[in-house]
Amino acid sequence: MTITQLHYVLAVAEHKNFTKAAQKVFVTQPTLSMQIQKLEEELEVTIFDRTKKPIQLTEVGQKIVQQARNIVNESDRIQDIVDQQKGFIGGIFRLGVIPTVMPTLLPMFIKNFINKYPKVKLKIEELHTEAILEKLKEGHLDAAIAATPLELEGIKENVLYYEPFVGYIPEGHSLHKSDKLDVTELDINDMLLLEDGHCFKDGVINLCKASRDYEEEQLQLESGSFETLIKLTNEGLGMTLLPYLHTLDMKEKDKKNLKMFKDPVPAREVSLIYNRSELKMQIIEALRSTIAGVVKGAITFQNVKIISPLNNKKELKLN
Structure with missing residues (x-):
């Protein structure tokens, strides 16, 4: 093996x-097929059910793939240990970022990071949290930025901000004249999501602590932007x-419609997340320090209440 x-x-x-897999690992399809067959013969099991289209894992194949990921990750740690020993910060680093963070945070730190760490080749994908977690599990991402x-x-979760x-x-709305918003004043059925x-x-719904009554709505609309x-x-x-960072570059006429909340200010927690195997930690730490450096000047709120994206509506107060 x-x-x-x-x-x-x-x-x-x-x-x-098999053909697409061979292209992914840069070998010919016969070479890949032969090596997998040799492994199956050595183990005396069938890993893939080739009679099905698309090809499916057998029951034992599923267990083998799970263990194979662990072994490959651990083998990658050898090069990782060498890089850390040498103080080398470089190589390909695959980063996932959720859509509600990508357009505001990325421009704030990406140029600084690239200039400071020119040997790192960043590959960034905009993905929803569910896809991020799946790709982290499968080893297709090294880290991600998520709520x-x-x-x-x-x-592992390393809080950024x-x-x-x-x-x-807008003007004309019953809450427009309020100096600061109170969470208890929010009506989820009056909210564009x-x-x-x-x-x-999910965070907004948890903040409002209510479910939406779609049957009573004349207009049902949800947008991606x-x-x-x-x-x-x-x-x-x-x-x-x-989210606060999205408000910084708004037009002045639109900023007049912004309303902050009373203390403790409801907020989301944004973190760098990565596997507990902690591969490429030197790059993860470089990212964390770069982002923390630029965000510290933009977000200075002290008394906040973290609204979790989880369905259990967890809240955490930070003073």
Whole structure:
């Protein structure tokens, strides 16, 4: 059994196709097939059911793939140990970022990071939390930036910052004249929300501590972008909540519609998340310190209450 064979097994398990898997690992399809067959003969089991389209893992194959991921990750640690010993910060680093963080946070730190660590080749994907967790599990991401706490076994969370929720309320709305918002004043049925899959939407629902009554609504609308929500709010279709960093570059006429909350300010926790195997920790730490450095000047709130994206509506007060 070789680590190369295990790489081939993982590739076929991912793509469910020998030809695509061979392309992924840069070998010919016959070479990949032969090596997997040799492994199956050595173990005296069948890892893949080739009679099904697409190819499926057998019951024992599923267990082998799970262990193969652990072995491949641990083998990668050898190079990781050498890099850390040498103080080398470089190589390919695959980072996932949730959509409600990507457009605001990325421009704040990416240029600084690239200039400071020119040997790191960043590959960044915008993904919803569910897809991020799946890719972290499968080893297709080294780390991600997501809303936490997620409280998942095998995943570590390194908090970057706490980002307040901000109300966006147009003139004519009953809450527009309020100096500061009170959470108890919020009506989820008056709220324009992001579409399903966005953890920011889950946070808003948890903040309001209510379920939505869709049967009573004349207009049911959920959008994938804050810009759309802002435009619809300006048309008098309700109010919405925004993450604080999204409000910094808004037009002055729109900033007049922003309302902060009373203390403790409801906020989301944004963290770097990664596998407990802690591969490429030198790059993860470089990212953390770079992001913390630029965000510290932008978010200075002290008394906040963390609103969890989890369904259990967990809250955490920080003073």
